[in-house]
Amino acid sequence: MTLIVENPAGLDHLTPAGHPECVARLAAVTQALAAPEFADLDRRTAPLADEASLLLGHPQSHIDSVRAAIPQAGRTALDPDTWATPGSWDAAVAGVGGCLAAVDAVLAGRATNAFVATRPPGHHAERDRAMGFCLFSTIAIAARHALTVHGLSRVAVVDFDVHHGNGTQDVLWDEPRALFISSHQSPLYPGTGAASERGGSNNVLNLPLAPGSDGAAMRRAYQAQGFDRLRAFQPDLILISAGFDAHADDPLANLMWTTEDFAWITRELCDIADELCGGRVVSTLEGGYDLPALAASVAVHVTELKERGA
Ligand SMILES: [Zn+2]
Incomplete structure (x- = not known):
């Protein structure tokens, strides 16, 4: 069975008019997942993560500084791209909690696989820095949770967002039980993700893709390096940072993937x-x-998960 974890609190994290990381994104995803073909999937609402969980990815000082930056009204800039409004804490912390709940369900056998429909995203948040629309390093926290709370031996994170997952890489850099594989356009924000960045114990694999390149180039990169590394690592769980901004129509980047490319990588x-x-x-x-x-x-991604989870 495939589980969908929904984070309605994500609708209360507000960004300025014209900001690409907007409430309408989550509404569009929610609407896509309301289609009849997904009616039989399990659903649950993301719970808030506790502070001990946030500490798996961040020092107390980062948690305290994000909490202190949340305004009572209006909005505060955490960096030139990253905003906090009164609802941002619950949105981001429930995003983490939702991802942890998905890991718990899959590791307990209550679901085969899961998709967490949430915002703000997480993969740019470093150990001690909110950046790039991200407050907490959601997927890296989920990896650490699977390792430390569930006692798994090895967890892999695959990030096919068009931007390098610098935050995930930063949090997992010295974690030999985690393998981080990121494909991303290069050069592009945030500027990291060179193939020469390999992690503290050769546990990071970066697959930079040239601007303008299509899904065939992405497939070659995973077939040449990514999948072999994943198999050699023998993870007990695979986590996916599923960004869909490598799509040809995306306004923030220049890759030329189609929806079928997202179906392919998911399969x-x-x-x-x-x-x-x-x-x-x-x-x-x-x-x-x-x-x-x-x-x-998102619809093709979840369709592929559903076929496996049936
Ligand atoms: Zn991105």
Whole structure:
């Protein structure tokens, strides 16, 4: 069974007019997942993560500084791109809690795989810095949760968002039980993610993709390096940072992927999960800023998860 974790608190995290990371993104995803073909999926609402969970990815000082920055009214800039409004704490912390609940459900066998429909995203948040629309490093916290709370031996994170997952890389850099694989456009924000960045114990694999390149280039990169590394690592769980901004229609980047490319990478990762770890996959939403492309891409992604989770 496939589980959908929804985060309605994500609708209360507000960004200025014209900001690409907007409430309408989550509404578009929610609407896509309301389609009849997803009516039989399990659903639950994301709970707030506790502070001990946030501490798996961040020092107390970062948690305290984000909390202190949340305004009573109006909005505060955490960096030039990253905003906090009164609802931002619950939105971001429930995003983490939702991802942890998805991991708990999959590891308990209550679901085969899961998708977490949430915003703000998380993969740019470093250990001690909110940035790039992200407050907490959601997927890295989920990886640490699977390792420390559930006692898994190895967890892999695959990030196919068009931007490098610098925050995930930062949090997991010295975590040999986690493998982080990121494909992303380069050069592009945030500027990190060179192939030479390999992690504290060769546990990071960056797959930079040239601006203008299409899904075939992405497929070659995973087939040449990504999938072999994933198989060699033998994870007990595969986490996906599912950003859909590599789509050709996305306004923030210049890759030329189609919705079928997102279906393909999802299928391939589910194949590897079937082979290595009982199909256990937890995917969480990162970027994706063209609303029709985002909705269509989430739909094919969840359709592939559903076929495996049946
Ligand atoms: Zn992105």
